Amino acid sequence: MPRYVLPALAVLARLVTGVVWIWAGASKLSDPYAAVLAVRAYQLLPAGIADTVGHLLPSLEIVVGAALVLGVLTRGAAVVSALLFLAFIIGISSAWARGLQIDCGCFGGGGFDPNAASKYPWEIARDAALLLMSVFVVFVRDTGPGLDRLLFRRTAPILNEELS
Amino acid sequence: MSKKSSAQDRADRAAAALAEQRRKERRRTFLSVTGVVLVMVLILGGGFLAAKLKGGGPSDTAADPGSGTAMTIGQASAPHSVVIYEDFLCPYCGELEKRTKDGLTTAAADGKVQVTYRPFRLLSPDYSQQALEVWVATQHTAGNDVAKKLHDLLYANQPSEQGPFRKQSELVTLAVQAGADQAKVQQAIDSGDATTWADASTKAAQDAGVASTPTVLLDGKELSGRTVDDMATKLLQAVS
Numbered sequence: 001m002p003r004y005v006l007p008a009l010a011v012l013a014r015l016v017t018g019v020v021w022i023w024a025g026a027s028k029l030s031d032p033y034a035a036v037l038a039v040r041a042y043q044l045l046p047a048g049i050a051d052t053v054g055h056l057l058p059s060l061e062i063v064v065g066a067a068l069v070l071g072v073l074t075r076g077a078a079v080v081s082a083l084l085f086l087a088f089i090i091g092i093s094s095a096w097a098r099g100l101q102i103d104c105g106c107f108g109g110g111g112f113d114p115n116a117a118s119k120y121p122w123e124i125a126r127d128a129a130l131l132l133m134s135v136f137v138v139f140v141r142d143t144g145p146g147l148d149r150l151l152f153r154r155t156a157p158i159l160n161e162e163l164s
Numbered sequence: 165m166s167k168k169s170s171a172q173d174r175a176d177r178a179a180a181a182l183a184e185q186r187r188k189e190r191r192r193t194f195l196s197v198t199g200v201v202l203v204m205v206l207i208l209g210g211g212f213l214a215a216k217l218k219g220g221g222p223s224d225t226a227a228d229p230g231s232g233t234a235m236t237i238g239q240a241s242a243p244h245s246v247v248i249y250e251d252f253l254c255p256y257c258g259e260l261e262k263r264t265k266d267g268l269t270t271a272a273a274d275g276k277v278q279v280t281y282r283p284f285r286l287l288s289p290d291y292s293q294q295a296l297e298v299w300v301a302t303q304h305t306a307g308n309d310v311a312k313k314l315h316d317l318l319y320a321n322q323p324s325e326q327g328p329f330r331k332q333s334e335l336v337t338l339a340v341q342a343g344a345d346q347a348k349v350q351q352a353i354d355s356g357d358a359t360t361w362a363d364a365s366t367k368a369a370q371d372a373g374v375a376s377t378p379t380v381l382l383d384g385k386e387l388s389g390r391t392v393d394d395m396a397t398k399l400l401q402a403v404s
Contacts, residue, residue, distance in 0.1 A: 032215035059211025
């Protein structure tokens, strides 16, 4: 396998997950109350915490997405991204298992949706794929070009014993 | 003191210079990472505050956001009007309810008073909110009389503020016991309508300046009393 394949895949994974995050966050930004209701609709968190999560989530999604696209603190952003996708998969599965019929609220919206049950499998599959991409970025050796290269630029020479 | 030691000297100086350079590099990396994290936290905090300021409450499209969901007994033409703001968890509300329920019901039936109950959430984001949601869902789907029965049942079965608390599904069972349709109540809860109605009630109470429960308005004036007993006695005297 040529040396550039893994970094190229990492960049692709970063762009896909990052753009999805930015899109998801931006579509919730205009209606904070809808975001709160979407979180409450899962009936998983106490209302006080659900409100905080609903208010915080859109900006968190945008920050994580931007970090992945720009390649700032890439690995850390990928860890947060993976944890969020894991939480969403658990949330949707739990809603499905409890027989709730709710819109996942992933890209705005949320609350009751009579056709929800038929959408759950696809939503879980989508989030699982994005989770895998995030995990790949966490563990790949070279996450590809990004602002991290400026941030962690080396000025001192690397000694031989450090390379071993 | 020869070649050897001066070579040693040079090596030491080079090592020291390298160490210094690395120290600077670590410091620069630390500062830039801190800076980036700080910017991220600022964006998060800003977004959170903006969201909180912009929309903690029901959106403008919520039905009847001005007044919330209420339940009345008695005729509007009655000489006295009483408004009771209450929280389903608040122990004093339970106490007031116990002491005034029969008296107010009789007075209302005799045409002496119209009582408007305005439950809202003051206390717990969990039990108070859940009980309120079940109650508003019942009021909207089954009407005033069933809502009054559920209201009385909720107070008759009021938990201590320390718990243990009934689950929302068990509260729905109470609503069914009062005469509500389980499917309709559950549908209102699952759809988020109940939350919207409940939050509208809470907002209406806050807008009305109600900061504690129970708050009783007798003919438009807030009824004061040293104790709940005192309030109950004054209230019943005034309307009977």
